[in-house]
Amino acid sequence: MILSHKVHVLTRKEELDTVRLPGKVVVVLDVLFATSTIVAALAEGATEVIPTLDGAAARAAAARERAGGFVLAGELNTVTLEGFAPPTPLALIEHGVAGRKLVYSTTNGTVAFHACSGAQDVYAGALLNGEALVERVLSAHPERTLLIVCSGSAGNFNLEDFYGAGYLVELLARRLGDGADFSDAARAARALYRSGPPEETLLACRVGRMMIERGLDREVRYAAQRSVARVVPRYDGAALRPC
Secondary structure (H helix, E strand, C coil), rough: CCCCEEEEEEECHHHHCCCCCCCEEEEEEECCCCHHHHHHHHCCCCCEEEEEEEEHHHHHHHHHHCCCCCEEEEEECCEEEECCCCCCEEEHHHCCCCEEEEEEECCCCHHHHCCCCCCCCEEEECCCCCHHHHHHHHHHHHCCEEEEEEEEEECCCHHHHHHHHHHHHHHHHHHHHCCEECCCCHHHHHHHHCCHHHHHHHHHHHHHHHHHHCHHHHHHHHHCCCCCEEECCCHHHHCCCCC
């Protein structure tokens, strides 16, 4: 198989406004914590994850679901929404998601999925599922341009998402070698990934420090694990399901 990937990285979801999505494969990253939570929930047996734009949309989506058949979780500006389950990976696993849908609202990550609706193939990426995700992209889309989208925070750059993008670029580079065309942003992300170990990097970044102050360092350490999950969530425009 001839691999001729072009690999690009967007540092914020807002940059999607400048990109043509049709024909591209898109990976959304929100390492702390939306996409890490999506991967964890599906790995724990959640049937699907419904990403919503905000709390009101999440409540509306939940109202259409069977009582007891879903978990409603979410945050706004890192504060858990009233009446919602906590939105972080371990908290949701402990809450219980197996066999149920997750109706999910976050400030950035779930919004990014809606912004990618123009792409045919959209996946949720994290450090947790890096190897499985790269295997899926290379096997299912061997000659398609790959766009890795860092969610960021309300228009701001987030180091942990860029680091996660660098991990994916590193894995791709190991498989593709000279057959891949990496953008400058992809190369910069890979350099960041190579600059330090994941747990140390995530705990030291702005969002990581904020999570430590809130007693969530265990959640950050969980999200810093590399390739411990085999689930690859694919977004079909309505929900994310394992593919």
